[in-house]
Amino acid sequence: MDFTGLESLNNGKGGIAADKNYQVAGQPGMFVGGDVVRPHLLTTAIGHGAIAADGIDRHLRSEALDKRPKIDVHSFDLMRKMVEKGLPTAPIQEPTRGTDASIGAVHNYENRSDRYVIPHTELFLGHFPYTPRHQRKVVSLGKEEALNNFEERLLPLLEAQAQAEAKRCMSCGQCFECDNCVVYCPQTAVFKVPKSKSTTGRYVDTDYSKCIGCHICKDVCPTGYIQMGLGE
Secondary structure, eight states: OOOOOOOOOOOOSSSOOOOOBBBBBTTTOOOOGGGGOOOHHHHHHHHHHHHHHHHHHHHHTOOOOOOOOOSSOOOOOOHHHHTTOOOOOOOOOSSOGGGOOOSSSOOOOOTTTTOOOOOOOSSGGGGOOOOOOOOOOBBOHHHHHHHTTOOOOOOOOOHHHHHHHHTTOOOTOOOOOOHHHHHHHHOOOOOOOOOOOTTTTTTTEEEEEOOOOOOHHHHTTTTTTOOOOOOO
């Protein structure tokens, strides 16, 4: 990096030290991104820019920079989705018992994505036989070969390999409509919602007058999507 005029920002390793929000250490309001933080992919630099832009906006609004999660996740806005679908909306207030019968709300909906990611221990791994990764090949160069060489060193996967790698996804924490909860419920309490009555995020529903809390639906869920609670 060329630090002419910015010598004070050099962290001694040819880069600039920044926090999780990509704000320069000891320099409030100054944000950086890309290879000056750490050499990586173009998409990584773009991600740095998106995070830094959010930090700049918060700084100009005199708002505190939030602590970022260890894993970046997309936040799902339920109310906005329902408006987009033309579905009725209404605030849900305590007590929440009986809201499972409402077509205007997803029963017990809670956005947990900002707090944690479903670990492999919550998955039903019997559905996922071991499938090896399709790793991209890295071209190793000597110092003579590297000089003035701007060819890609991280080779792309072939189309078939990329598709096979994508199929390894286990949809952690997401419902992919496998019907296990419907098939294995001994009380027939879990049932598929007719498309004409379904709302955003509601593929199956539960008849709580039949549910005995046996947890079988949770145990057979491949992705850890179902979580059990004891209610009030």
